[in-house]
Amino acid sequence: MRRTRVACAARGAVAAVLAGGARYGPRDLLLTCSTSESYALLFKLLCSPGDQVLVPRPSYPLFEWLTRLEGVEAVPYALHYAGGWQIDLGELRQRLGPRTRAVVVVNPNNPTGNYLSAGELAELAAVCGRRVALIGDEVFHEYGWTDQPQVRIAEASQALTFHLGGLSKLVGLPQLKLGWIGVAGPAALRRAALRRLELIADNYLSVGAPVQLAAPRLLALGELVQQQLRARVRANRDWLVQHLRESGAPISLLEAAGGWSGVLRIPAPRGEEALALDLLDREQLVVHPGYFFDLGSGSHLVVSLIVPPEVLRAGVAAIERELARG
Ligand SMILES: Cc1ncc(COP(=O)(O)O)c(C=O)c1O
Structure with missing residues (x-):
């Protein structure tokens, strides 16, 4: 299906703000109408009914529903608090099974506010390898409480990685309904995923033209x-x-x-x-x-x-x- 000039300009503007534009070109992105829709499209892409997705606990409460609505099972892995939050990587490894298709991480997590450490991200990428996708929800990434730089999911280059963001938190405009999925990782996996994601998204065409037209200006603000x-x-x-x-x-x-x-x-x-x-x-x-x-x-x-x-x-x-x- 032919992509319009408006959509290209919006994708270009999103690509430019994501990680300073370093990791994504406009062709490595898909626009959606919200992060919830991004999750739904990714579960359709990656899973068959009955497949599993690992999700953090504690975290954002919609995972149970977003997975169930796609016929997918959410399998929780724990974060523990000991003066700071850490992923229980041992438990996460144990939860991986033959039907695991993706690991979801929220960076920083909501509501616990912990960013992934470089060590956690490297472990996660190694655990996922080329078999399991890594979905990184970074809607709050820009809201660190110090100026210390924090790792980004797209740095996990050996796994097929999906980076989720949107206007809702980045510009404080949840009702304008614009989200995105940045796709990174090994080139062959990335290209195949993007082709199939385009097809899934084209069946809904859910992103409105007005918000796409406004996106470059809104993102600049x-x-x-x-x-x-x-x-x-x-x-x-x-x-x-x-x-x-x-x-x-x-x-x-x-x-x-x-x-x-x-x-x-x-x-x-x-x-x-x-x-x-x-x-x-x-x-x-x-x-x-x-x-x-x-x-x-x-x-x-x-x-x-x-x-x-x-x-x-x-x-x-x-x-x-x-x-x-x-
Ligand atoms: C971690 C996380 N992801 C996604 C969302 C929802 O984002 P959107 O409004 O783009 O669907 C929220 C909303 O609070 C959230 O906390």
Whole structure:
């Protein structure tokens, strides 16, 4: 099917912002209408019904649904917290089976905010080899909390690698509906995957022309949005660290390096869900209980760090009041 000039310009603009344009040309990319759609297209590309995809736990809660809707099984592998989050690579290796078609990593993970280390990425690429694809969701990559450079999924050059991103986080515009898949890795695998992905995507033609026309301009403005969001999230996080140190409240903020969320470990004798519902009823405060993300042992609340500073302060005061009620 003939690709329009508008789509080419949009792909060119996306390629230019991805890793400074170094790793992707416009032909190494596919446009989608969201990261969720990117996952759906990739599961169609890589899996037959009943195949498996390894997904991180804790992480973004949609994996279970996005896989199930494609007839695919999500098999979780663990991230453990010990003053920082790490992938349990031993467990991940054990979870790989004859029907594993892809390993999903979220870099940085949501909501835990840990980036992949260079060692983890190298291990993952080696584990995947040429048999299993690596899907790297980097929608939050630009939102690090320090200026330290972080590894990117496209550096795992020996595996067939899919790099997911979109306007939703890169420019803070989720409703414009533009996402993308950057394809990297061994040339023959990459070319075959791109040919088949084009065919799958052409059956839906889901990306609207207006957003493709606007993409070069929006992406050029994106850096301004990112600077403001990074500054807000970093200031909110710094305030939260200091406040919790000084307040003596029984709340600890888990270590992380990026993203838009803070994970609070809290005492919750009535359970995370009851606490979150009480905060909603009594304090009109929206927070997510840790189980939404499979945060596992202990009780957690996940709070947004992109809210205005006064909203974060009022929210933390509300959580402290609610915890004092027992
Ligand atoms: C890790 C992760 N991936 C993807 C998405 C969704 O992105 P999109 O709006 O492009 O579907 C989110 C939304 O919060 C997310 O947290």
